[in-house]
Amino acid sequence: MKGRTKLPLFIVTTILILVLISFGQQRYPAATLGLMREGYSWVVRIADAPLDFISGLWNNYIYLINARQENAVLRAKVRTLEVGTMAFNEVRAENTRLRAMLGFKKAYPDLPLVPAEVIGQDISLVFKTLVLDKGLTEGFFKDMPVIKPGGLVGRVIAITPHSAQVLLITDVNSAVPAVIESSRVKGIVKGRGDGSLSLEYVKSDENVKAGDLVVSSGLGGIFPRGITIGSVRSIRRPPHKMFAEILLKPGVEIGQIEEVFGIGRDVAYLR
Amino acid sequence: MWRIYGSLCALLLGAILVEVTVIPAFWSNLRVDLFLGLVIGLAVYGPFSHGFIFVALATLPLQAFTGARFGYLPFAYVMAFFLLDVMKGLIFLENIVVQCLLGFFLNLVIVEAATLFVRMDVLREGWLPLLAGAGCTAAATPLMAYAVKRIWAGYEA
Numbered sequence: 001m002k003g004r005t006k007l008p009l010f011i012v013t014t015i016l017i018l019v020l021i022s023f024g025q026q027r028y029p030a031a032t033l034g035l036m037r038e039g040y041s042w043v044v045r046i047a048d049a050p051l052d053f054i055s056g057l058w059n060n061y062i063y064l065i066n067a068r069q070e071n072a073v074l075r076a077k078v079r080t081l082e083v084g085t086m087a088f089n090e091v092r093a094e095n096t097r098l099r100a101m102l103g104f105k106k107a108y109p110d111l112p113l114v115p116a117e118v119i120g121q122d123i124s125l126v127f128k129t130l131v132l133d134k135g136l137t138e139g140f141f142k143d144m145p146v147i148k149p150g151g152l153v154g155r156v157i158a159i160t161p162h163s164a165q166v167l168l169i170t171d172v173n174s175a176v177p178a179v180i181e182s183s184r185v186k187g188i189v190k191g192r193g194d195g196s197l198s199l200e201y202v203k204s205d206e207n208v209k210a211g212d213l214v215v216s217s218g219l220g221g222i223f224p225r226g227i228t229i230g231s232v233r234s235i236r237r238p239p240h241k242m243f244a245e246i247l248l249k250p251g252v253e254i255g256q257i258e259e260v261f262g263i264g265r266d267v268a269y270l271r
Numbered sequence: 272m273w274r275i276y277g278s279l280c281a282l283l284l285g286a287i288l289v290e291v292t293v294i295p296a297f298w299s300n301l302r303v304d305l306f307l308g309l310v311i312g313l314a315v316y317g318p319f320s321h322g323f324i325f326v327a328l329a330t331l332p333l334q335a336f337t338g339a340r341f342g343y344l345p346f347a348y349v350m351a352f353f354l355l356d357v358m359k360g361l362i363f364l365e366n367i368v369v370q371c372l373l374g375f376f377l378n379l380v381i382v383e384a385a386t387l388f389v390r391m392d393v394l395r396e397g398w399l400p401l402l403a404g405a406g407c408t409a410a411a412t413p414l415m416a417y418a419v420k421r422i423w424a425g426y427e428a
Contacts, residue, residue: 131336
């Protein structure tokens with residue numbers, strides 16, 4: 001392309017992109033993006049299918065034949081045990097996670113919980129979103145609260161038939177109406193982007209101390225009341241400011257999320 | 272032409288799979304920008320018009336896997352592409368070391384530029400994931416650029 005056409009192209013592109021960004025400020029759901037995520041969820045399913053097939057073939061057929069051949073089993077025993085130990089550790093960790101989730105579901109039998117697995121994370125270091133393997137078909141919906149046994153994870157911001165994008169509470173765009181459980185002081189929990197949270201709009205003279213549990217207040221209509229968000233890590237009361245600077249530790253380890261629950265519709269109270 | 276776009280799309284899909292699912296499974300905070308290598312490869316080895324169109328269109332599927340405001344990724348990568356096109360006349364960009372350095376610094380620039388939109392300091396999370404991500408991006412950039420070069424050479428042959 002000749003140099004004299006590049007400059008107009010540069011200018012036109014810049015204008016187009018600025019228009020795109022201005023649309024983005026209003027967060028219009030882009031159908032094309034949903035299609036991408038939907039397609040991606042199928043790619044992951046298709047990529048998993050041969051692995052599942054090979055694993056099934058091994059576990060249900062080849063391994064059983066080998067089991068009958070005693071000599072071969074004995075020769076392979078040490079190696080199998082070594083591999084088995086590694087696999088066992090993974091299964092044990094998964095078992096612990098799933099038991100915690102099962103216990104959580106039993107603790108709230110009336111709560112419509114929909115389980116999902118994480119199949120992807122945000123491509124950038126700055127923004128904090130997850131992609132789940134469940135979507136509209138499985139009962140997920142836009143603005144659905146997403147939790148783990150430890151507490152609140154985030155909410156669904158985009159949805160397709162078989163995938164959902166979740167905005168984590170630690171993202172800088174996230175805001176959750178909250179209340180300190182013991183003192184009932186209200187505020188807004190915001191993500192800081194660094195894995196921690198801040199509780200905003202709490203007056204400096206309010207009764208807040210480190211270790212206080214912060215739960216969702218139910219205001220705003222998105223998150224049910226009473227979901228654990230985190231605990232107060234530190235408080236600073238600058239002398240010339242109206243509001244205290246309160247930092248929270250999230251209730252869930254955000255970097256280690258593999259399975260989550262979506263909370264179904266019409267749930268006003270968790271406890 | 273469709274063959275080359277098909278190959279580039281396959282490369283893009285592979286990059287997305289690695290960025291979104293594989294790498295976070297190993298280290299949750301590590302982000303490696305494989306797409307940057309693709310942009311550099313297109314700027315260096317492909318004609319401007321095709322490279323520009325592909326970079327502009329390829330940012331849309333990427334946008335589906337981030338919480339970034341709509342338009343930020345096209346902005347970042349198209350600007351990077353224009354910058355590389357200008358630099359092509361000044362620096363020998365086919366050099367692997369130059370590509371590594373470009374991958375490293377452009378990755379940092381794109382991450383830092385994103386922080387302007389959200390008013391946060393990415394270093395607050397720790398410099399280790401940021402530098403590790405930039406280092407891995409630097410290592411992956413010549414590989415991705417080489418893949419683009421091979422695709423383009425195959426098409427021209």
